[in-house]
Amino acid sequence: MATTTEELIAALDALDVASFADDSFKRKSVRAAADRLLARVENPFERIWRLMWQFPMATGTLQTVLNLGIFEGWNQARGGPKTLEELHEYANTSVEIDVLRRLLRLLGSFHILEEVTEDTYKPTPLSMALGDRGSHVPDALDAGTNSLIPSATNLPAYLAKTGYREPIDPNSNSYVDVLPEHQPFFTRLQSNPVFGNQFVSLMTGWSDLKASWVDYFPTGSLLEGADLTSAPLLVDVGGGSGLDLTRFLKAHPAVPTESLVLQDTPDVLELAKLDSKIKLMPHNFFEPQPIIGARTYFFHAVFHDWSDPEAAKILTLIKEAMKPGYSKLLITEMILPPTGASDYQTAMDVFMMTILSAKERTEKVFTQLLESTGFRVVKFWKDLKGIETVVEAELA
Numbered sequence: 001m002a003t004t005t006e007e008l009i010a011a012l013d014a015l016d017v018a019s020f021a022d023d024s025f026k027r028k029s030v031r032a033a034a035d036r037l038l039a040r041v042e043n044p045f046e047r048i049w050r051l052m053w054q055f056p057m058a059t060g061t062l063q064t065v066l067n068l069g070i071f072e073g074w075n076q077a078r079g080g081p082k083t084l085e086e087l088h089e090y091a092n093t094s095v096e097i098d099v100l101r102r103l104l105r106l107l108g109s110f111h112i113l114e115e116v117t118e119d120t121y122k123p124t125p126l127s128m129a130l131g132d133r134g135s136h137v138p139d140a141l142d143a144g145t146n147s148l149i150p151s152a153t154n155l156p157a158y159l160a161k162t163g164y165r166e167p168i169d170p171n172s173n174s175y176v177d178v179l180p181e182h183q184p185f186f187t188r189l190q191s192n193p194v195f196g197n198q199f200v201s202l203m204t205g206w207s208d209l210k211a212s213w214v215d216y217f218p219t220g221s222l223l224e225g226a227d228l229t230s231a232p233l234l235v236d237v238g239g240g241s242g243l244d245l246t247r248f249l250k251a252h253p254a255v256p257t258e259s260l261v262l263q264d265t266p267d268v269l270e271l272a273k274l275d276s277k278i279k280l281m282p283h284n285f286f287e288p289q290p291i292i293g294a295r296t297y298f299f300h301a302v303f304h305d306w307s308d309p310e311a312a313k314i315l316t317l318i319k320e321a322m323k324p325g326y327s328k329l330l331i332t333e334m335i336l337p338p339t340g341a342s343d344y345q346t347a348m349d350v351f352m353m354t355i356l357s358a359k360e361r362t363e364k365v366f367t368q369l370l371e372s373t374g375f376r377v378v379k380f381w382k383d384l385k386g387i388e389t390v391v392e393a394e395l396a
């Protein structure tokens with residue numbers, strides 16, 4: 001047990017991250033403890049200063065250095081320590097060296113770069129990922145700048161203007177109010193391929209953080225008693241780039257061709273590169289479901305994009321396609337605990353309100369939504385990372 005301030009600091013600095021790198025539970029618990037520590041150590045003014053003055057400057061700096069192509073050039077040169085002058089060479093446009101010096105110094109102080117000596121830096125895993133589009137990290141940064149930050153900044157004014165009523169109409173929220181196109185979230189993605197591609201990349205990066213549903217839901221139970229001669233086994237509705245069907249196919253490679261169907265909007269399906277066994281089918285889930293009597297209708301991170309009235313419309317349409325006593329409904333979502341929700345979960349919930357007039361739900365709220373639309377919850381299957389749950393339901 002550390003007894004002096006110096007010993008305490010030495011113990012914290014000596015923490016070996018590699019010792020729990022493969023154990024995400026342990027790593028997240030340590031991260032949460034570090035957050036709690038900061039909340040106790042900082043005084044109120046320091047805390048607000050960090051949140052409201054330091055963080056915005058860090059995000060603006062990160063975006064500028066990303067736009068200048070510095071991270072990309074450095075990544076392509078395979079990292080290594082670099083001087084300011086060397087990093088300046090990577091800029092894809094003319095930038096005054098003193099501007100770059102100040103931006104890099106900030107990134108050093110935020111541990112996004114490692115400062116070696118004056119005007120010399122080493123990359124970190126984060127700065128390397130920022131130089132690699134395949135990591136999805138640059139898209140997460142771009143999407144924050146393009147959409148999230150302006151919408152979050154506008155939230156106080158938007159809610160004041162609307163009498164602090166809970167937004168439930170996808171056509172009216174802080175995002176629609178503040179962004180120049182004044183379009184709902186998915187309409188904006190569909191009308192601008194840059195934002196559309198960014199979102200698909202973001203979803204892929206996000207999915208890497210989460211456990212695969214095939215690892216904690218007994219997918220074999222979908223095959224038991226399934227009649228694949230008359231209707232598909234698994235329809236992934238709003239399935240994005242098809243990651244969940246790909247995972248299922250890997251676990252059950254012998255399933256017949258076209259027994260797995262990916263539905264989404266045409267612009268998203270265009271980006272899907274999948275095994276030929278998976279059938280692509282453009283479908284708007286606010287219209288009647290064209291596949292009748294499938295064994296399973298699967299939705300992942302779809303209902304959190306919609307308020308209860310909109311979610312009820314989607315559920316009612318899927319109910320009409322389901323075969324009583326045979327079809328299953330599987331909904332994979334982040335489920336909020338009744339108390340003790342993490343900052344990740346609560347931020348996601350308010351984020352959904354801000355950009356989509358939507359929300360994250362607790363088990364209780366999900367059960368109410370499903371029961372009010374004619375379903376019965378069979379079981380909540382929780383993942384081993386404590387992030388997501390598969391809600392198994394059937395017609396009531």
Ligand SMILES: C[S@@+](CC[C@H](N)C(=O)[O-])C[C@H]1O[C@@H](n2cnc3c(N)ncnc32)[C@H](O)[C@@H]1O
Pocket residue numbers: 186203204207237238239240241243263264265268283284285286299300301302305
């Ligand atoms: C949050 S993403 C989840 C994607 C995927 N299920 C996953 O977990 O990675 C929501 C998906 O719903 C799709 N979507 C939005 N509105 C839709 C609509 N009206 N009909 C069909 N798909 C829609 C989006 O294109 C997007 O791919």
